[in-house]
Amino acid sequence: xxxxxxxxxVDITRYxxxxxxxxxxxxxxxxxxxxxxxSISEDLSIVKKTMAExxxxxxxxxxxxxxxxxxxxxxxxxxxxxxIADLVELIADPSRLLPGGYVxxxxxLGRPEILREVGQLIATQYIDTDVDVIMTxxxxxxxxxxxxxxxxxxxxxxxxxSSHITEGSTVxxxxxxxSSKRIKKMELSRRTLKQGANVVxxxxxxxxxxxxxxxxxxxxxFDAHLVGMNVFAEGQFDGERLVSGxxxxxxxxxxPDDSLxxxxxxxxxxxxxxxxxx
Amino acid sequence: xxxxxxxxxVDITRYxxxxxxxxxxxxxxxxxxxxxxxSISEDLSIVKKTMAExxxxxxxxxxxxxxxxxxxxxxxxxxxxxxIADLVELIADPSRLLPGGYVxxxxxLGRPEILREVGQLIATQYIDTDVDVIMTxxxxxxxxxxxxxxxxxxxxxxxxxSSHITEGSTVxxxxxxxSSKRIKKMELSRRTLKQGANVVxxxxxxxxxxxxxxxxxxxxxFDAHLVGMNVFAEGQFDGERLVSGxxxxxxxxxxPDDSLxxxxxxxxxxxxxxxxxx
Numbered sequence: 001x002x003x004x005x006x007x008x009x010v011d012i013t014r015y016x017x018x019x020x021x022x023x024x025x026x027x028x029x030x031x032x033x034x035x036x037x038x039s040i041s042e043d044l045s046i047v048k049k050t051m052a053e054x055x056x057x058x059x060x061x062x063x064x065x066x067x068x069x070x071x072x073x074x075x076x077x078x079x080x081x082x083x084i085a086d087l088v089e090l091i092a093d094p095s096r097l098l099p100g101g102y103v104x105x106x107x108x109l110g111r112p113e114i115l116r117e118v119g120q121l122i123a124t125q126y127i128d129t130d131v132d133v134i135m136t137x138x139x140x141x142x143x144x145x146x147x148x149x150x151x152x153x154x155x156x157x158x159x160x161x162s163s164h165i166t167e168g169s170t171v172x173x174x175x176x177x178x179s180s181k182r183i184k185k186m187e188l189s190r191r192t193l194k195q196g197a198n199v200v201x202x203x204x205x206x207x208x209x210x211x212x213x214x215x216x217x218x219x220x221x222f223d224a225h226l227v228g229m230n231v232f233a234e235g236q237f238d239g240e241r242l243v244s245g246x247x248x249x250x251x252x253x254x255x256p257d258d259s260l261x262x263x264x265x266x267x268x269x270x271x272x273x274x275x276x277x278x
Numbered sequence: 279x280x281x282x283x284x285x286x287x288v289d290i291t292r293y294x295x296x297x298x299x300x301x302x303x304x305x306x307x308x309x310x311x312x313x314x315x316x317s318i319s320e321d322l323s324i325v326k327k328t329m330a331e332x333x334x335x336x337x338x339x340x341x342x343x344x345x346x347x348x349x350x351x352x353x354x355x356x357x358x359x360x361x362i363a364d365l366v367e368l369i370a371d372p373s374r375l376l377p378g379g380y381v382x383x384x385x386x387l388g389r390p391e392i393l394r395e396v397g398q399l400i401a402t403q404y405i406d407t408d409v410d411v412i413m414t415x416x417x418x419x420x421x422x423x424x425x426x427x428x429x430x431x432x433x434x435x436x437x438x439x440s441s442h443i444t445e446g447s448t449v450x451x452x453x454x455x456x457s458s459k460r461i462k463k464m465e466l467s468r469r470t471l472k473q474g475a476n477v478v479x480x481x482x483x484x485x486x487x488x489x490x491x492x493x494x495x496x497x498x499x500f501d502a503h504l505v506g507m508n509v510f511a512e513g514q515f516d517g518e519r520l521v522s523g524x525x526x527x528x529x530x531x532x533x534p535d536d537s538l539x540x541x542x543x544x545x546x547x548x549x550x551x552x553x554x555x556x
Contacts, residue, residue, distance in 0.1 A: 013292055155389050192388070
């Protein structure tokens with residue numbers, strides 16, 4: 001098959017989507033398709049305009065012989081509002097209410113179309129932040145953490161609740177569960193986190209903030225840096241949370257009569273106002 | 279921006295990649311881009327040829343006014359061999375060896391570029407199979423299960439080791455850990471699996487097959503059907519495994535002197551010979 005511009009556009013799009021947050025050289029594309037770098041530059045400018053037009057992501061092109069292209073998923077504010085409005089509708093279902101003010105979310109966080117949208121949404125928040133690794137705690141935070149990691153193209157690490165032989169040597173911390181006030185232990189394999197790494201913590205649900213605070217302690221133990229904390233949903237909590245500065249997509253409130261109301265969390269105002277994105 | 283063919287090719291590619299294993303109507307694209315269905319058909323034929331040429335996936339186009347396009351990730355045999363050869367090299371590192379014949383894999387299964395490749399690889403096996411849901415058991419099988427689920431565009435469910443309040447009512451089974459011979463309990467939220475669902479089981483590592491067999495029992499409890507079992511790696515096991523018919527990407531063998539050898543598992547022969555894929 002002779003590789004024309006139309007074929008290149010398809011494969012460049014695929015390649016960039018599979019390698020977000022990574023500078024891909026013009027040389028890579030040029031050699032792959034047997035095309036001049038000037039032609040590839042024109043291809044990239046088409047990809048860039050299209051992605052911007054549809055509110056999907058930004059493509060930065062670095063000019064010159066050593067240049068390349070850098071794709072980062074970025075949802076427009078309009079797309080973000082649509083995703084969050086859809087989620088609010090999905091969540092506000094009284095049958096999701098569980099004892100203790102918890103909310104059943106596992107089905108949503110096991111659905112690919114939701115994970116894709118939510119991953120791109122949270123990745124938008126860190127588009128200009130230096131992130132080295134995503135951290136979560138087993139079990140229900142994993143799908144969301146993985147999805148964000150995929151779109152930021154950074155590894156994710158899973159903090160475990162107890163010692164597992166298949167993790168090798170670990171570092172552990174004690175933490176107080178904010179909801180139940182019990183002292184628990186969490187640990188992370190020694191080889192997973194590098195000193196000085198910039199870490200984003202992801203979890204599914206925020207109540208008292210105890211597990212978030214535990215992960216903060218672990219980050220300190222590894223001499224790493226916390227750069228952000230995100231949850232899918234925050235519930236109501238009587239009293240003061242153990243952490244502040246958590247970004248939530250949704251906020252759910254259980255009523256006294258087993259009702260459940262949902263609304264947008266602080267994501268939209270955090271990401272689209274403070275940081276001045278359009 | 280006037281939407282030309284070049285822009286359509288970029289956005290159609292993105293859209294199909296984000297909606298694998300789903301029939302997308304010509305109407306959807308036609309309305310989205312304000313283009314005639316005949317133009318969209320031509321676009322799709324370019325996308326189809328390009329994806330086939332680069333060994334990425336197949337695009338089936340359904341002709342006619344009610345037609346559309348169906349994209350399914352499918353790695354060519356050459357791409358599959360390259361991915362598995364790369365993994366063999368990454369795994370065969372004696373520092374990965376843990377007590378009891380286990381192998382440290384968490385770092386690999388937390389790296390987006392590996393999860394993308396392995397997810398597409400395993401999805402290739404089920405390209406012509408009716409799959410409704412992916413099942414795994416916490417914790418280390420989750421990343422792989424999620425990745426396969428993303429490329430098959432089907433939900434995944436996580437079997438838990440013990441009762442968690444945030445799962446609601448559950449169905450549980452006892453199982454014998456093939457390695458340690460201890461009796462354990464695993465459970466799945468009642469609302470996650472429908473009667474008659476076609477299930478693929480995914481896990482990170484296979485030794486005695488006890489957890490696989492436990493998941494098979496759960497599938498029976500839900501009156502669902504098992505259609506396949508995949509693991510990232512199988513280790514050595516003295517004696518007879520509790521399950522057969524598991525497809526592995528890799529096979530690892532620990533030597534008596536703390537050496538570790540890795541080789542391709544049975545994936546390539548299962549998928550590319552038996553099923554007659556090219």
